[in-house]
Amino acid sequence: MRALFIWLAFGAAVLLALLSFSGFSMAAGPDGGGSSITVSEKSSASRPVLNLSGSSFGGFTKITVLWNPATGTATRESYLYGDSLRRESTMGVDGDGTEMAVSAEFDGMARLGVVKLSSPNATPQGTPAFEASESYYGSFKIDEKVDDCGSSIASERSVSGTGYVAVNKKVGDLLRTHEAGTGSYESEERIDTYTSYIAKSVSLSAEPEPFGAAGISANLSLPWREGVASRKEGESYIGEEYSGLTRLDKTTIVRGLGEMETEANFSGTARYRMISSEELEMDESYRGDYAISRNVELLQPSVRDPHLSVEKDGTIVYEGDRTLARYVITLENDGGKTLEPVLVRDIFPPGGVFVRSSLKHTLTSDGANWSLTHLSPGDVREIELVLDVTEYGGEELVNRVVAFGGIDGSWVSAANFSAVEINWLSCSSPGAVFISKAGEVDEAVGNHVLYSLEVENLGDRPLVATVTDRLPDGMRLISSSPAFASYEDGVITWNLIDLAPGKVETVVYGAEALWSGRFVNIAEVAARYVDGSSIEPARARSVVEVDEFEGERPRPGWQPPAWGLGEAEEIWG
Incomplete structure (x- = not known):
């Protein structure tokens, strides 16, 4: 009987393929096989599509x-x-992408599929960027949405019903999710190829199901199979496979290629595997009735605390009579915790007009917003943005960006800006920004120093600024408010993207002295007005004295020897 079903299913698949790609539709005779058919449909399309309807078998x-x-x-x-x-x-x-939203309720057979090539000019023989196949036979209700934009694609799916189900989806060679079997079926699923993200919740119960087509009927009973896997070639593999299932209630979230979280309650067989290039390997199998909770993380953070970095690079391109600004926004989770979600906002320069973006966006009156599912530690993502700035009249093209990452009910943030010279006849406004700096040794911990920077906009227009402070040798950063944009080789950077006229922005940070002595450092603020006018940089200097303390390190390099001659008063009488 199973062989008969497989033969019928194969024949149906062949027929679907022929109908889909040949433009041929078969119509039944006057009797129509004696079935009672009711159809209610609403549809709209923004361009012609291959649309075949009729009565067959x-x-x-x-x-x-x-x-x-x-x-x-x-x-x-x-x-x-x-x-x-x-x-x-x-x-x-349109030229930016494809949108499809389907809501269907049916008794019969249905098949939905999506294929996105690795590039518009790629051949079908290559590995697709995304491939999805869904087959249903029985009574089902489906709500599905596919949003294809640029090089990425996102899909959401909600399905419930009884019958035969076979679902198989792949994100390149990186991610795969699948399930197949007969019986009761409920599934909620979200996939985002841009962040290599899968979130799925399934409830399965094995039951025999009747199958009938072309006057032939049979009962079919197939135990459920289900699985999710992520693979990073030559580096890691995380996967879970379930087979011989009579029931399964499961929620799985895949965040990138190094993190998978699962809650599962099942009756059947399960296998969990994890392989890492760090010589870590795990292979576990279960058979019977189990409730299992798993969370696998293969992460290599560069900063222990939660932290988000954002960079922005801009270039000017001339196309015909248009002046275009092309930007690349780079987001990096360089902290030790997964950020979920990540929200990005770009504030356009005055007169900037949106042209296109590499990622699905929402336009506002003065910019664009993007939403990312998550960023795991070490993840780096880029967003490309193109603006028409033909009507821009400033000297420098200033474009601002701010990003927020969710973490345990709160947010970490990062901001930056790009300033591109668009008018070479530019000059700087003197004295438009002021910076002051003070340092004070902590009375409780003698080798801790608390620094305070104040940046004031003395002009009559909003400005953006980069504040830089190079810590002297023998000091290291221990705290910062607001969070720094970057901290490398002793240089701390903060980005201020909205300093209104007369406003004072205060930066407070703590440093630890590794040895005693005098510490001198200089902070600098490089600013420009949002409308593109440049401003001369300003600097401030601070000096602190750290007394000798227990456990201090010896100062590197040659030091004058202790001759034991006593103090100056003793020597000179």
Whole structure:
């Protein structure tokens, strides 16, 4: 009986492929196989699609195929052997991407698929950037959304019903999720290829299901299989596979290629594997009834505390009579905790007009917003942005960006800006920004120094600024408020992206002295007005004396020897 079902399923798949790509539709005779067919449908499309409808093999047939050559993405939606179909569908295609939203309730067979090539000019023989195949036979309700933008694609899916299910989805060679079997089925799923993210919640119960098509019927009973895996070639593998399932209630979140979190309650067989280039390996198997909670993290943070960095690079490009500014926003989680979600806001320069972005965005009156599912420690992501700045009249093109990362109910933030010279006849405004600096030794801990920087906008327009402080030799940073933008080789940097006229921004940070003595350092603020006018930099200096303390390190290099001659008063009488 199973062989019969497989033969019928294979024949249906072949028929779907022929119908989808040949433009051919089969219609039944007057009797139509004697089935009672009810169809209620609403659909809209922004461009012509291959749309085939009719009655075949005693049931309703509906096939829709959509191809976007600009992004190399194809979507397919088909219904076969259907006794009833209620469907609402919205599809849209443009040069930036593809949008598809489907809500369907049916009795019969359905198949949904998405393929996104690695690039618009790639061949089908290569590994797709994203590939999804869903097959259903029975009674199901489906709500699905696919959002294809630039080089990334995001999908959301909610399915419930009873019958046969086979789902297989891949993100390149990096991620895979799948499930198949017969019985009761519920699934909530979200996939985002940009951040290599999968979140799925499934509830499965094995039951025999009747199968019938073309006048042939059979009962089919297939135990459930389910699995999720992430792979980073030559570095790591995290995977879990379930088979022979009579029931499964499970929630799994995959955050990138080094983190997988699962809560599972099942009856069947499970295998959990983890392999790392750090010579870590785990292989566990379970058979029976189990409730399991797992959290695997393969992370290499550069900073222990939560921290988010953002950089922005801009270039000017001339296309015909247009002046374009191309920006690359680089986000990095250089802390020790996963940030979830990550929100990014770009504030356009005056007169800047949005042209395109590499990631799905939301436009505001003065900029654009993006939302990322997460950034795991060590993750780096880039967003490309193009603006039309033909009407910009300033000397420097100033563009600001701010990012927020969620962590345990609170947020860490980072800000930066790009200043690109667009008018070479520029000059600097003197005395438009002021900086002062003070340092004080902590009375409780004698080798701790608390520094305070104050930056004031003395001008009449908002400005952006980069504040830099190089710690003297023998000192290291221990705290900062607000959080620093970067700290490398003893140089601390803070970015101020919205300093209003007359406003004073205060930066407080703590440093630890490794030895006693005098410590001198200079802070500098490099600023420019938001409208593009440049400003002369300002500097401030501070000097602190740290007394000798227990446990101090010897100062490196040659030091005058202790001759034992006593104090000056003793020597000279």
